[in-house]
Amino acid sequence: MGETDTDAADQYDAAISAEKLDEGKRGLWQRYRGLPRNVFAISLVSLLNDASSEIIYPLLPLFLAITLNASPAIIGTIEGAAESVSSLLKLFSGYFSDRRGKRKGMVVFGYALASFARPLLAFATTWYQVLAIRLTDRVGKGIRSAPRDAMIADAAAAEERGLAFGFHRAMDHAGAVIGPLLSFALLYFIAANYNQPVAGDYALVFLLASIPALAAVLVVTFVVRESGTHRAGADALLEKPRLSLRGFDGNFKRFLLIVALFTLSNSSDAFLLLRAREAGVSVATIPLLWAALHASKVISSLVGGDLSDRIGRKTLIASGWLLYAGVYLCFAFVSSVGMAWALFLIYGIYFGLAEGAEKALVADLVRPSERGTAYGLYNLAFGITVFPASLLMGALWSWRGAATAFIVSAGIGAVAALLLLSTINTRPLNDDRQLGVEG
Numbered sequence: 126m127g128e129t130d131t132d133a134a135d136q137y138d139a140a141i142s143a144e145k146l147d148e149g150k151r152g153l154w155q156r157y158r159g160l161p162r163n164v165f166a167i168s169l170v171s172l173l174n175d176a177s178s179e180i181i182y183p184l185l186p187l188f189l190a191i192t193l194n195a196s197p198a199i200i201g202t203i204e205g206a207a208e209s210v211s212s213l214l215k216l217f218s219g220y221f222s223d224r225r226g227k228r229k230g231m232v233v234f235g236y237a238l239a240s241f242a243r244p245l246l247a248f249a250t251t252w253y254q255v256l257a258i259r260l261t262d263r264v265g266k267g268i269r270s271a272p273r274d275a276m277i278a279d280a281a282a283a284e285e286r287g288l289a290f291g292f293h294r295a296m297d298h299a300g301a302v303i304g305p306l307l308s309f310a311l312l313y314f315i316a317a318n319y320n321q322p323v324a325g326d327y328a329l330v331f332l333l334a335s336i337p338a339l340a341a342v343l344v345v346t347f348v349v350r351e352s353g354t355h356r357a358g359a360d361a362l363l364e365k366p367r368l369s370l371r372g373f374d375g376n377f378k379r380f381l382l383i384v385a386l387f388t389l390s391n392s393s394d395a396f397l398l399l400r401a402r403e404a405g406v407s408v409a410t411i412p413l414l415w416a417a418l419h420a421s422k423v424i425s426s427l428v429g430g431d432l433s434d435r436i437g438r439k440t441l442i443a444s445g446w447l448l449y450a451g452v453y454l455c456f457a458f459v460s461s462v463g464m465a466w467a468l469f470l471i472y473g474i475y476f477g478l479a480e481g482a483e484k485a486l487v488a489d490l491v492r493p494s495e496r497g498t499a500y501g502l503y504n505l506a507f508g509i510t511v512f513p514a515s516l517l518m519g520a521l522w523s524w525r526g527a528a529t530a531f532i533v534s535a536g537i538g539a540v541a542a543l544l545l546l547s548t549i550n551t552r553p554l555n556d557d558r559q560l561g562v563e564g
């Protein structure tokens with residue numbers, strides 16, 4: 126905690142050795158072992174925090190629908206509003222982390238706020254209260270996410286950036302495997318009828334979920350190191366970053382627009398859980414289904430991060446988006462428990478292909494000193510349409526049924542993937558602004 130920005134930056138620069146740059150001669154396991162210490166520490170924090178969050182998340186739409194009598198439209202409103210607030214705050218938190226040249230303090234505060242808010246769900250008796258608690262939780266996510274992603278980009282060399290983000294996403298999803306398994310175990314031992322839990326059962330599970338969240342706060346406070354923004358060479362002579370798109374590359378701006386379009390198809394996963402329930406998946410096994418989804422994410426993220434360094438970000442992202450569209454199209458017609466399980470496992474592959482590659486591409490397209498702002502803008506592009514996406518899904522579901530809602534989302538996702546392939550040029554720029562790889 127006592128390191129200066131310059132000291133931290135020097136340490137990370139020194140880590141980029143000739144040995145690291147010769148990645149083609151090393152196996153995947155050796156490449157992961159060579160990642161910087163901060164990448165491992167931040168990934169552990171995400172694992173713990175997501176374990177806490179995912180104890181709650183697969184139960185929350187059921188708690189809202191069954192215990193609090195909330196409609197699909199209300200559930201969409203809660204989740205869409207929560208994610209929109211989170212995405213909008215990421216813009217400002219990333220920008221201020223660039224301006225200050227320090228990121229860790231905002232990351233610690235963001236995790237601490239979420240850790241405080243989450244157990245309050247145990248005392249919620251109306252969906253309005255759930256909305257307020259979810260908004261507070263997501264405010265914490267909004268404060269921490271862009272500075273945290275910038276810290277990962279600060280730590281990793283350009284040639285291992287996809288690998289670093291892939292590993293972080295894999296650990297985040299590993300937490301989301303552990304969380305639902307704990308959720309299932311807790312319901313099994315706490316509830317008199319674990320297939321039909323009552324309000325008190327949900328409350329106790331929500332309270333116990335605060336334990337790994339507290340552990341995450343302790344790790345980020347005492348183990349994660351301040352990275353500082355990297356302002357080297359000609360880049361250090363530039364003016365301080367501004368909260369605008371001015372000065373950013375045209376590819377980056379087009380990428381943001383396409384991300385916003387794709388996100389319009391990407392409504393809350395709560396709808397997938399409701400659809401699985403309609404297909405016959407029992408309440409008791411919903412957490413197991415959620416854990417299986419995230420196990421698929423873990424494996425595909427570890428492979429996908431490496432692939433984005435080797436074959437290019439754009440190809441991988443577009444492949445993931447097209448897979449997403451195909452899965453949503455199949456969800457329109459899901460009719461059995463087995464089909465629901467299969468679709469959830471395939472859906473997890475989309476995350477492995479796209480999530481880490483998207484974040485690595487953001488770092489490729491901008492100057493190191495603007496990474497926090499760039500991640501904020503990236504999340505803003507997501508946030509502009511994530512709320513309308515859930516509202517659209519909930520409204521179409523209520524108006525024309527689930528099949529229509531999923532078909533529309535699939536169409537939007539496919540269009541976005543085709544636009545990404547045809548309009549984004551990810552070749553390295555011939556100036557000091559570009560550190561990335563060709564995609």
